[in-house]
Amino acid sequence: MNQIVNVRSISLVSLGGVLGSLLRYTIGELFTSSRTSTLIANLLGVAIATFLLVLMQRRGSTDQRHFWLPGFCAGLTTFSAVALLTLQPSDGGTMYLSASVIASLAIIAIVMPIARKVIPARS
């Protein structure tokens, strides 16, 4: 194994991934519609990931980055459920997919400049 993928980073990614997935599962329990809960988990995850991406680039350690980004945020968000919910035989699949994409990119476009402003780069 090389130095990038070691037991330590895999453990941190697993821990973060499990915690993110548990939050996604909890959000799922709060709503009757899977489309609504998946959209909320994905948009929340995109917002957190955008902020943390800047924070980790400028302040974070490798361990913290592994826990939060490929761990927590990637665990909280999901691509596969979006695919399934788009295809499920009920109306509005295309609308659902479009809303997920547009809202996600809009959130990144809002959060990214704010994060870059409030988290100064180390000089």
Place this chain on the structure above:
Amino acid sequence: MRLAYVILGAAIGAPARFVIDQYLRKFANAPWGTFAVNVAGSFVIGLTWGATQNTVALVAIGFAGAFTTWSTFMLDIYLAIELKKYRSAAVNYIGSLLVGLLAAAIAMNLVA
């Protein structure tokens, strides 16, 4: 009990995604790792169509949910647009959704 299945599935899915992504990064700068896990995970979740609650918790919510990622996918596209790499952004966007949806549709048809 469903909670335990979600935890188990995610504890396999998240590190599997990470290892595949890190491995594929050695060969290309393009986000092939995210593409690969999102397509494979979409196929897996399609197989759970109509499955029992525990299978859904383990395989769909736990494994496929943690194995695939929406935040990385969207951030990759945004950052590519920011760098004016419009072609890369478009290829990633259209390719991931097209192949991902196709993979899920094939799997759903296999179990239907």
